Amino acid sequence: MSAPVSRRRLLQAALVVPAAAACTSYDTRPARIDPDVALRADAVARERLLIARYDAAVPTPAVASIRAEHEQHLAALGARLPSASPAPSGPAAPAVPVAALVSAERAAAAEHVAAALQASPALAAVLASLAASEASHPVALS
C-alpha cells in the first residue's frame, strides 16, 4: 500500500471500464469493490498531509511528539511516509501557525469519523482511534 489511489482516479477507472467492456462480449457485471480500500487510502492521504503541515511548523516538543503520532497513524493504516522528496527550491515558506495545525487536526478528525461510519468494523476501529487522537491534539498544542 505504497501509492495511495485517489478517489478521483478510482472514479475515472470506473467510468472507463464499462465503455471498454461494451465493445466486447465479456461479462460486463461490475467487479465488487471493497469500500475499505478507498477509505484507507483517503485516511493515509490525510495523515501524510498533516505530517507535511507539522514539518512546516515551528519545531517544539509538542509538535515533534504529535508528528510522531501521525507517523504511528500511517503505520496503523499499513502505510508509511514516502522516501524523502527533493526540497522545494525558492524562498522558504512562512511557518505554519499553531492555529492552522489545530484547524487541520479538527478537519482530519471529522473526516476520519465520516470514514469510520462507512468502513468495515475492523477499519472503523482504527479510524475511530485516529479521530480520537486528532481530536485530542489541540489540547497538547494550546
Add this chain to the structure above:
Amino acid sequence: MTETERLLALVEAEHAAVYAYGVLGARLDDATRKAARVAVDSHRARRDQLIAALQAGGSTPPSPLAVYEVAVSGAPQALALALRVEEGMSLRWRDLVGDTRNRTLRSLAIAGLQETAVRAAQWRKRAGITPVTVALPGTD
C-alpha cells in the same frame, strides 16, 4: 463479545466512572473540580444514552453498585484516577466500534472514544504528564 454485552459492560463502567468522579472531585482544587464536574455530566449523559439503547433492544440495563473500591488520598491521586477512568472508558468505546455495524451505535461509540481521549489529554496536561496525547486512544 456481542453488541449487547458491550453495551452492558459500558453501562457498568459509566456507573463506576460517575462514582469515581464523585470521590475524586472532592480532592481537587476549585478550577480542576470544575473540569471534573463537566466530565461527570458527560459520563452521566453517555450512560443514559447507553441505557436507552439497551432498553430499546429489550435488555435490562445494570444498576449501579452502592460502593466501588476507590481510594483517593490527595490531588495527585485524584488526577491519576480521573485519567485511569477516561483511559478505561476509551478501551470500551473502541471495542464497541469494532463490534457493531449499527450506524447509530457506532456513531455513539466514536463520539465516546473522542470525548474520553480529549479528557484523558486534559488530565495528563493538568498532571504534568508528557506526551499529553497518545497515538491510538482505546488501545493498550
